[in-house]
Amino acid sequence: MTIVTIARLTIAEAVRRRIVLVLIVLTLVSVSLTTLGVERLVSLARASGTNDLQVQVGVSQILILVAFMFSFVLAMTAAFLGAPAIAADLESGVAAAMLARPIRRAELVLGRWLGLVLVVVAYAVASGLLEIAGVDAVSGSAPPYPFLAVGFLAAQAVVLLTLALALSTRLPAIASGAICVVLFGLAWMAGVFAGIGAFFGAGPLVGAAEATRWLLPTDVLWRGTVYGLEPSLIGAIAGQRVGPAANANPFYASAPPPTAFVVWSAVWIALVLGLAIWSFSRRDL
Amino acid sequence: MRVGAGEVFGFLGPNGAGKTTVVKLLLGLTRPTGGRATVLGAPIGDRLTRRSIGYLPELFRYQPWLNAREVLELHASLIGGSAGPSPSDIGRGLEEVGLADRANDRVGTFSKGMQQRLGLAVALLGGPRLIVLDEPTSALDPAGRADVRGIIAGVRDRGATVFLNSHLLSEVERVCDRIAIVDRGRVLASGSLDDLLGGEVLRLRVTGLAPDARSELAQFGPVTAGGDDWLSIGGVPPDRHPDVVAFVVRRGGRVHAVDGGRRGLEDRYLELIRGNQS
Numbered sequence: 001m002t003i004v005t006i007a008r009l010t011i012a013e014a015v016r017r018r019i020v021l022v023l024i025v026l027t028l029v030s031v032s033l034t035t036l037g038v039e040r041l042v043s044l045a046r047a048s049g050t051n052d053l054q055v056q057v058g059v060s061q062i063l064i065l066v067a068f069m070f071s072f073v074l075a076m077t078a079a080f081l082g083a084p085a086i087a088a089d090l091e092s093g094v095a096a097a098m099l100a101r102p103i104r105r106a107e108l109v110l111g112r113w114l115g116l117v118l119v120v121v122a123y124a125v126a127s128g129l130l131e132i133a134g135v136d137a138v139s140g141s142a143p144p145y146p147f148l149a150v151g152f153l154a155a156q157a158v159v160l161l162t163l164a165l166a167l168s169t170r171l172p173a174i175a176s177g178a179i180c181v182v183l184f185g186l187a188w189m190a191g192v193f194a195g196i197g198a199f200f201g202a203g204p205l206v207g208a209a210e211a212t213r214w215l216l217p218t219d220v221l222w223r224g225t226v227y228g229l230e231p232s233l234i235g236a237i238a239g240q241r242v243g244p245a246a247n248a249n250p251f252y253a254s255a256p257p258p259t260a261f262v263v264w265s266a267v268w269i270a271l272v273l274g275l276a277i278w279s280f281s282r283r284d285l
Numbered sequence: 286m287r288v289g290a291g292e293v294f295g296f297l298g299p300n301g302a303g304k305t306t307v308v309k310l311l312l313g314l315t316r317p318t319g320g321r322a323t324v325l326g327a328p329i330g331d332r333l334t335r336r337s338i339g340y341l342p343e344l345f346r347y348q349p350w351l352n353a354r355e356v357l358e359l360h361a362s363l364i365g366g367s368a369g370p371s372p373s374d375i376g377r378g379l380e381e382v383g384l385a386d387r388a389n390d391r392v393g394t395f396s397k398g399m400q401q402r403l404g405l406a407v408a409l410l411g412g413p414r415l416i417v418l419d420e421p422t423s424a425l426d427p428a429g430r431a432d433v434r435g436i437i438a439g440v441r442d443r444g445a446t447v448f449l450n451s452h453l454l455s456e457v458e459r460v461c462d463r464i465a466i467v468d469r470g471r472v473l474a475s476g477s478l479d480d481l482l483g484g485e486v487l488r489l490r491v492t493g494l495a496p497d498a499r500s501e502l503a504q505f506g507p508v509t510a511g512g513d514d515w516l517s518i519g520g521v522p523p524d525r526h527p528d529v530v531a532f533v534v535r536r537g538g539r540v541h542a543v544d545g546g547r548r549g550l551e552d553r554y555l556e557l558i559r560g561n562q563s
Contacts, residue, residue: 005362009348016350093344097407100312100340101363102332284315 006111035134079180082164084173124154149228166276191219195248227253295461339408349393397424494538
């Protein structure tokens with residue numbers, strides 16, 4: 001019950017502090033502009049005689065680039081919502097008054113996490129699906145697995161949010177947010193290095209890059225988003241012409257993330273959340 | 286050190302003495318490195334015992350984007366339990382601290398003094414058996430301080446215990462039944478004000494009194510000489526003050542000033558703290 005109270009408080013905070021309003025406005029602006037851009041490009045391409053298949057491939061690549069921009073925005077949003085969730089309340093003194101009540105520290109952490117997850121996932125799903133629907137409406141081409149793509153996008157945000165929250169039990173908000181953004185970038189680069197390393201048969205490089213991708217699962221989840229947005233034709237062409245090196249391209253995925261990895265991502269979230277609770281429970285205020 | 290049920294207990298000490306640390310230990314916000322203590326019969330840090338404790342932190346901050354009523358509603362739901370505070374309790378609480386007409390205003394628009402009043406309402410919510418107030422009047426004007434004294438008296442009247450952390454000696458002297466003076470993590474003295482300050486003392490500023498007459502003053506009580514012609518005579522009740530003055534005048538002394546009453550808490554406090562630090 002306390003967890004629900006704290007989660008509701010967190011959502012109310014996001015609404016009252018106009019975070020939700022800003023996210024809605026940003027979604028409408030970015031979806032409108034990108035949809036307009038796609039509509040213009042498709043009209044120009046069709047006028048110059050480009051066939052439907054080429055248009056479909058082109059639109060899918062634009063959609064993947066838009067998704068990448070959105071995944072970065074989402075990562076920043078998750079990191080900078082999660083980072084102050086505990087740290088700012090500790091610094092201001094708001095947390096002391098609440099924790100003097102008969103609540104467990106775990107309930108505060110879980111309530112904060114749940115509230116922020118709902119905000120971030122709602123943003124990811126609404127924004128992602130609106131973008132896909134907008135592009136479909138103006139171009140007539142829809143990605144093969146839109147829900148899978150959006151699901152992986154949201155999962156990526158939840159991973160970063162959880163990490164930021166865990167760090168904020170010990171570090172100031174700005175430090176936690178900055179660490180998350182840097183690690184997000186590193187995991188993305190690790191995906192590129194793993195692909196290049198595989199092409200050159202550089203075992204240690206692949207090992208280090210793969211370990212990084214498992215330590216922070218955002219890049220593999222990102223490849224899941226790409227897979228969901230990519231027409232199967234692209235996978236077939238890239239597989240034939242480029243081979244395994246195609247995986248070095250962060251905007252390409254030869255296959256969805258393995259089930260074991262999806263399970264690992266869920267376990268990762270649970271472990272980091274557990275670590276956040278453990279760390280916060282042992283902290284003197 | 287022990288605080289009895291129903292007492293208003295003053296916890297005094299200089300900055301850095303460990304007063305707030307003790308409060309945080311009592312509430313389970315900080316864990317002890319050693320030793321043990323109990324609150325309301327349970328070991329410190331016990332979660333469910335906190336249902337019966339109200340707390341006003343030294344750094345009183347509440348969600349600035351909530352209004353005053355919502356802050357109290359939040360704390361009511363965090364207290365939980367079947368006998369949690371009702372909406373009418375919340376209304377009464379706001380009235381008690383003088384915030385009834387600001388109930389629907391955002392906390393972010395409140396002055397520091399109003400936020401401290403809100404903190405008091407939060408601490409009093411649900412009729413706790415123990416109320417821990419850490420510097421409860423630090424942001425209040427004189428009228429606000431008088432209000433807090435009235436609130437503390439009301440809390441004592443309904444049988445609850447108040448643990449008051451403060452450096453405002455005059456406030457403590459006026460409202461507390463018992464006090465402890467601490468410095469550098471140690472209790473230097475504790476007890477009732479009578480225990481700490483001793484009984485009545487009559488102070489006189491006298492000139493022209495012969496030495497033999499001066500020694501005869503001992504008939505009224507033990508005499509100690511201070512600087513600037515001041516004499517202190519211990520154990521003289523107020524109704525005998527005129528007798529002492531008449532005696533001095535009869536024996537040729539000139540009385541410039543008379544000060545009856547107890548030794549001030551400030552004198553005792555400074556004596557203990559300076560003694561500990563030297």
